[in-house]
Every structure is written in structure tokens, then in C-alpha cells.
Amino acid sequence: MALYRTYRPRTFDEVIGQEHITKTLENMIMNGHIGHAYLFTGTRGTGKTSVAKIFARAVNCLSPVHGSPCGKCANCLKLQQDNDINIIEMDAASNNKVDDIREIREKVRFMPVDVKYKVYIIDEVHMLTDSAFNALLKTLEEPPKHVIFILATTEVHKLPQTILSRCVRFDFRLVSVSALIEHLRKIFDKEKVECDEESLKLIATAGEGSVRDTLSIADSIASYCQGKITKEETLRILGTTDYNLNLEFFGYLKEREVGGILALIDRMEKDGKNLAVFSKDVSRHARNLLVIKTCENASKILNLPDDVFALFKQQADTFDEKDLIRYMQVFSAAENELRYTLSVRLLLETTCLTAITGMDAKKN
Ligand SMILES: Nc1ncnc2c1ncn2[C@@H]1O[C@H](COP(=O)(O)OP(=O)(O)OP(=O)(O)O)[C@@H](O)[C@H]1O
Ligand SMILES: [Mg+2]
Ligand SMILES: [Zn+2]
Numbered sequence: 001m002a003l004y005r006t007y008r009p010r011t012f013d014e015v016i017g018q019e020h021i022t023k024t025l026e027n028m029i030m031n032g033h034i035g036h037a038y039l040f041t042g043t044r045g046t047g048k049t050s051v052a053k054i055f056a057r058a059v060n061c062l063s064p065v066h067g068s069p070c071g072k073c074a075n076c077l078k079l080q081q082d083n084d085i086n087i088i089e090m091d092a093a094s095n096n097k098v099d100d101i102r103e104i105r106e107k108v109r110f111m112p113v114d115v116k117y118k119v120y121i122i123d124e125v126h127m128l129t130d131s132a133f134n135a136l137l138k139t140l141e142e143p144p145k146h147v148i149f150i151l152a153t154t155e156v157h158k159l160p161q162t163i164l165s166r167c168v169r170f171d172f173r174l175v176s177v178s179a180l181i182e183h184l185r186k187i188f189d190k191e192k193v194e195c196d197e198e199s200l201k202l203i204a205t206a207g208e209g210s211v212r213d214t215l216s217i218a219d220s221i222a223s224y225c226q227g228k229i230t231k232e233e234t235l236r237i238l239g240t241t242d243y244n245l246n247l248e249f250f251g252y253l254k255e256r257e258v259g260g261i262l263a264l265i266d267r268m269e270k271d272g273k274n275l276a277v278f279s280k281d282v283s284r285h286a287r288n289l290l291v292i293k294t295c296e297n298a299s300k301i302l303n304l305p306d307d308v309f310a311l312f313k314q315q316a317d318t319f320d321e322k323d324l325i326r327y328m329q330v331f332s333a334a335e336n337e338l339r340y341t342l343s344v345r346l347l348l349e350t351t352c353l354t355a356i357t358g359m360d361a362k363k364n
Contacts, residue, residue, distance in 0.1 A: 003222075004215040007187055009050050010080075011068035012058075016183050016211065017175030018047050024170070025051070026067025029058045034117075035168050036143040039125075041156040042172025044336075045212025049089075049123065051172075052150040056087045056119035059148065075115050086112045086119065092132075093124040101128070101135035108139060108147045118147050125151040126158035133160055140166040174209025177201070183211065184218055188229075193222045195229040202234050206277075213339055217274065224272035237272050243308060245278075246285040247315060253327070254318055256356045265348060275348050276338040279331050286327035292316040293324070330355045 009015045012022035028034060038055075040048040057069035057079045069076045078084055090104070104120060112118040128136065140149065140163070151167060153159065175183075181204045188195050195203075203221060207214025217238070225233050245268070252260035268278060292298045292309075293316050299309055334351040341347045 039167035045210035098131040180204035
């Protein structure tokens, strides 16, 4: 099982880097000041869903420990099960219609089963349509006593003011490198993975403040290194792709050589290369070529060694600006998905094919 699933926090203490939020929520539980609508905002993988679930258990726990769920009482045991009917998770990205929200409005009237509160967690809430927002607003205006809403979003600026003003808002922060190092160290200890200090730092930095990203990078490196992580391997796996790989890859893109692309991806995977990182390199290379094509002072902007610049320039000349822009779009759009998908390779391959067929479609 993936590390980020195994290590989902179960108490507020286990949540890292969000003390400003967890302290407040603990106090709310201890003082019994429980609101009906919360809004959790912040970057992906910083703890929004995890904290929402801890809170949902804490409000129902029969004997909370310093504001966190005890994990032992009948209610905690019940709510620890993944699909207990009292904690309703809805993904607004795929249920964004007014009817989806109406359904909630009808169901909120029913009492919780065996516990005190029903908790609705609405993820990616910014995806709701205008009429769905209006329907939600009606519910938020007169919430039944036994219901709590937790809305979560990575894009808070897309929410209407009317919704914002109904919610108690918590902004999840990017987690510091030092907190991530600390966290990784504990997890590697438990997993009996050896890892030197420098690799810890490299991995934590590569996670860019997201705990989930950090753990999934750690996962791929640990499994490649088979339990003993070294700085050399970490650098190699994390490091930006050797520019020769980029040149080769773009050569195949240009010629629409599907076989070449699939073989290259296969080779990289066997070398333990992080394919999500590679996808980022692809957008970057497309951008470099575009800079060369369009900017007078490209060599200054890119600041590459002369011989490398010459090679890039040679390749840039073979491409259309439009295609380069498309590659940037297609590959940067895939970057995020690549971090979360269970089949990175398949998604990367599909992305490459999209990039190629897009060219076909244009030419025909
Ligand atoms: N603050 C944190 N402390 C400890 N672990 C965390 C934290 N944030 C994220 N994680 C880890 O990342 C995993 C995913 O976190 P979670 O689902 O809570 O993130 P999220 O903010 O809801 O992300 P998204 O915006 O993608 O929904 C958790 O299972 C846990 O392993
Ligand atoms: Mg989430
Ligand atoms: Zn309990």
C-alpha cells in the first residue's frame, strides 16, 4: 500500500504543519463550540480531507482526548470504517449539478444513525455550478442541528462570497521542509528504510510543501532503492532529465514515432526514473525550444552551455511554435494528474499520444 495511504493521520497531533488549524479545532471540540459550516482551503496534499475526517470523528467521539477522537469508543470504531453512512464524502468535480445538491438537501433531514452528527465533506467545491451553489446556500442558511458541512477546495477564489460568508474558514499552509524531513524520518524508521540526511532533504524539498507529494516521491525512491536510500540514487532519480533524453524524446514527437516513445518510457521506468518528474522536464524542454524560437536573447535567458544551446537550437528549428505551445499545455496539464494516478506509465503514454494525435488532427 502507498505510504500516503498508510500514514493518513488519525488524530490532530499526527497532522503536521497545520497547528494553527488543529489547535483551533481541538479547542472547539473541548469547549463544545461546534459550527455547521467549515471551509478548508489550500494546496493539494496538505491535509484538508484528513483533518475533515478527524473532525468528523471528534465531534461524535464519546470521550475525546484533548479534542481528538479517542479511537476506542463505539462511535470512533464505527466511524473509522471507510464508508460509514454518517460521514458522506462527495466529490463536487463529478457531482456538480443542482440535482446533486438537492439530493443532499433532502437527505440532511434524516437523523444520523447511532451517532450525534452527520458530516458532509464536499471536495473540490469550487466545481459546483451556479445553481448548485444556490441550492447549497439554502442548506447552509438553515442547517439542521445534527449536520455539519465541511467544504474543501484548492481554488477558494472561485467560490461565491455568499458561500464564503457562511463558513468558518481555515487556510491550510504548505508544509515546511524541516517538518517534512522530520515526518519522513519517522516514517522511514517505521518502515525500516535506511536514508541519509541529504537524501531526506532532497526528497522533502522535491515535495514542494505537499505532504502527499513528498510521501509518494519517497515511495518511489524507497522501492527503487529496496530499503537503502543513497544520495547518488536519490539525485539520479529526482534530478532533471539528462538533456539527451529530452532531445531524443522530442525527436520521436516530431516524427510521431510512437514505438520510439514507448520504448524510451520503458527504458526510463526500468532506470527508476520518476515519470511525473520527466513530464515536467518535457514541458520545460518545450518551453526552452519556444524561447529559442521566439526570443532574441534566448541564450541569455536559458543560460546553457554553448554546445548544448547549439543542439537545442538545431532542434527548435525543426518545430512549429504552435506545436511547442501544445506540448507545454498537454504535458503541464498532465503533471498534476501524474502525481496521483495509480498507473503513471499508462497516463504518460496516453499524454504522449494526445500530443502526437493533436498534431495529426491539425494537419488533416
Ligand atoms: N498535514 C499533514 N500531516 C500529515 N500527513 C499529511 C498531511 N497532509 C497530507 N498528508 C498525507 O497526505 C495524504 C493525503 O492528504 P489529504 O487527503 O488530507 O490531502 P488534501 O489536502 O485533502 O489533498 P487534496 O487537495 O488533493 O484533496 C494523507 O493520507 C497523509 O498521508
Ligand atoms: Mg482532499
Ligand atoms: Zn472515541
